Amino acid sequence: MRERRLRWPITADIENAVRGQIVRAVERRAKYLLLRFDTGTAIVHLGMSGSLRVLAATTPAGTHDHWDLRLETGLCLRYHDPRRFGSLHFTADDPNRHPLLARLAPEPLSAAFDAAGLFAATRGRRVAIKALLMNSHLVVGVGNIYASEALFLAGVHPCLPAGRLSRAQAAAVTGAVKQVLAAAIRTGGTTLRDYVDPSGAPGYFRQELTVYERTGQPCRRCGTPIEQRILCQRSTYWCPTCQARRRKPLNSCACVSSPPRRSDGRTPTHRRRGPQSRGPASRR
């Protein structure tokens, strides 16, 4: 331990609690990393600028390397944080009951985040759907990049008032959030500026971004230039065609796309009606 003054001071009990212990599991809840020991759980937050690296324990520590977790393999887990806005806590109890974690919204990839829940939570809400996805009261872990990408995938305009989301759109949005996050995790995350994984490698999801930071570039689906505006102080990107706010009128020509439904609910055909054909008008 080289510097205890992080966002909250690191308490003195943590060294004894983890000394000689085995790291049983490494988990994550929202932006908190959980290191599970038999004695309890270390709860780590990286703050604005923190990072964890796995290094040889003999690597000289720099100015902003505030603590190490030394492993018997000769490696260490080193916490680096120039702005010291991160944190380290230890709890002997269930970490999900810790004050930092107890009131967090569901994880986006868990079954607790579903279409019915999103539909119910958005009723009567005038806030833009993108802002609601990002504010972490409804679901955690959906930041600006992934909210933008998920709404494109769902075909929903980011500024749509949340209360106007249909059931089908709620299902599309929840599905898209899960799909986008799973794809991002698969490709190692999104490196825009300085994100790297614990071995120092960047993430490769950037190559798959469809709208984020693509202002003026052609939509990958339809070619329309991507638009951008500021929504809740965050840059927001969308395709004005694929994410139209109002549904475009159905194509009136039955020969081009699926035929429009007639007012009687029957599908018109081009077949010439014979004398046996009984249209609805002839019904009694």
Ligand SMILES: [Zn+2]
């Ligand atoms: Zn498009």
